[in-house]
Amino acid sequence: MTDDLVLRRQVCFALYTASRAMADVYRPILAEFGLTYPQYLVLLVLWECEQEQPPTVSGLGARLQLDSGTLSPLLKRLEVAGLVVRRRSAADERRVAVELNPAGWALRERMADVPRQLAQATGLDADDLVILRDTLTRITRTIHQYKEQ
Amino acid sequence: MTDDLVLRRQVCFALYTASRAMADVYRPILAEFGLTYPQYLVLLVLWECEQEQPPTVSGLGARLQLDSGTLSPLLKRLEVAGLVVRRRSAADERRVAVELNPAGWALRERMADVPRQLAQATGLDADDLVILRDTLTRITRTIHQYKEQ
DNA sequence: CGCAGTTTAGTTGTGCACAACTAAACTGCG
DNA sequence: CGCAGTTTAGTTGTGCACAACTAAACTGCG
Numbered sequence: 001m002t003d004d005l006v007l008r009r010q011v012c013f014a015l016y017t018a019s020r021a022m023a024d025v026y027r028p029i030l031a032e033f034g035l036t037y038p039q040y041l042v043l044l045v046l047w048e049c050e051q052e053q054p055p056t057v058s059g060l061g062a063r064l065q066l067d068s069g070t071l072s073p074l075l076k077r078l079e080v081a082g083l084v085v086r087r088r089s090a091a092d093e094r095r096v097a098v099e100l101n102p103a104g105w106a107l108r109e110r111m112a113d114v115p116r117q118l119a120q121a122t123g124l125d126a127d128d129l130v131i132l133r134d135t136l137t138r139i140t141r142t143i144h145q146y147k148e149q
Numbered sequence: 150m151t152d153d154l155v156l157r158r159q160v161c162f163a164l165y166t167a168s169r170a171m172a173d174v175y176r177p178i179l180a181e182f183g184l185t186y187p188q189y190l191v192l193l194v195l196w197e198c199e200q201e202q203p204p205t206v207s208g209l210g211a212r213l214q215l216d217s218g219t220l221s222p223l224l225k226r227l228e229v230a231g232l233v234v235r236r237r238s239a240a241d242e243r244r245v246a247v248e249l250n251p252a253g254w255a256l257r258e259r260m261a262d263v264p265r266q267l268a269q270a271t272g273l274d275a276d277d278l279v280i281l282r283d284t285l286t287r288i289t290r291t292i293h294q295y296k297e298q
Numbered sequence: 299c300g301c302a303g304t305t306t307a308g309t310t311g312t313g314c315a316c317a318a319c320t321a322a323a324c325t326g327c328g
Numbered sequence: 329c330g331c332a333g334t335t336t337a338g339t340t341g342t343g344c345a346c347a348a349c350t351a352a353a354c355t356g357c358g
Contacts (some may be wrong), residue, residue: 012171069308094308129157132284139171242336282345
């Protein structure tokens with residue numbers, strides 16, 4: 001096998017491992033609030049949609065790149081936890097709007113410190129992080145284009 | 150929230166998304182062989198250990214950063230698939246050596262083209278990939294150090 | 299208008315990934 | 329030596345992540 005193929009395989013493994021290491025940092029912090037990382041991502045989207053119509057399940061899926069097979073049970077758990085409400089759209093009964101209830105809004109304040117708690121863990125400075133973010137985003141975009149055809 | 154905290158959050162999300170996009174590329178290729186990505190990683194380690202003693206479950210775990218809770222059922226599936234054999238060590242009966250059987254060795258040849266099939270997907274050149282691999286490895290190492298204390 | 303085809307959310311089943319735990323085997327200190 | 333403490337693999341239970349599928353609702357072409 002050529003060096004280039006070995007390198008590409010190492011990148012895949014590094015990606016797999018780094019992603020899990022990152023989740024390891026989030027886990028104990030989010031556990032304080034009874035949340036998982038994907039649940040936290042859903043809340044971040046809902047908090048950002050403050051001024052807009054509450055998103056539908058597929059709208060959340062488009063932003064987080066998750067399908068209903070993952071989101072439906074996750075949203076059910078958030079609903080049981082008393083953070084969100086799901087409401088069938090009157091205009092189009094296929095659609096389900098996902099809305100924060102007061103407890104879900106209140107969590108925004110209570111979790112305000114989470115990003116700061118996370119900040120130290122990577123050991124990278126802002127310049128490295130910009131390059132990393134942009135490289136990862138480029139890979140993700142390329143792969144999605146590649147899968148279109 | 151400061152720009153730096155937003156950036157760090159974006160990096161976490163980019164990592165989570167890129168890791169899943171990478172798995173999306175592997176999935177159909179590995180499905181031809183009835184394997185998942187973590188199963189493929191185990192086989193890569195076993196193929197590399199050709200000259201050495203077959204690794205134990207915890208030895209595999211150390212290399213892949215997975216614990217027995219993940220590996221035990223995964224290895225059971227590889228055993229059912231007829232690719233590996235698990236054998237209690239005679240010297241220390243707590244240990245279980247994981248060995249490839251002939252079908253597991255034969256798969257090495259049959260999968261020789263997998264890295265090439267994967268190579269095109271990222272759209273990055275070798276220089277970018279070296280930086281990416283090293284940055285990801287640094288993050289993973291920093292996080293593991295950070296969790297030690 | 300009506301119905302073929304599409305969109306939407308949800309379900310079912312499989313396989314990680316991990317926390318918490320168990321049982322068996324081993325180690326080394328007193 | 330013996331037993332407290334450790335190591336090892338495995339189990340149980342929870343929550344993604346995804347493929348494949350279903351049912352209900354909608355859309356727009358003929």
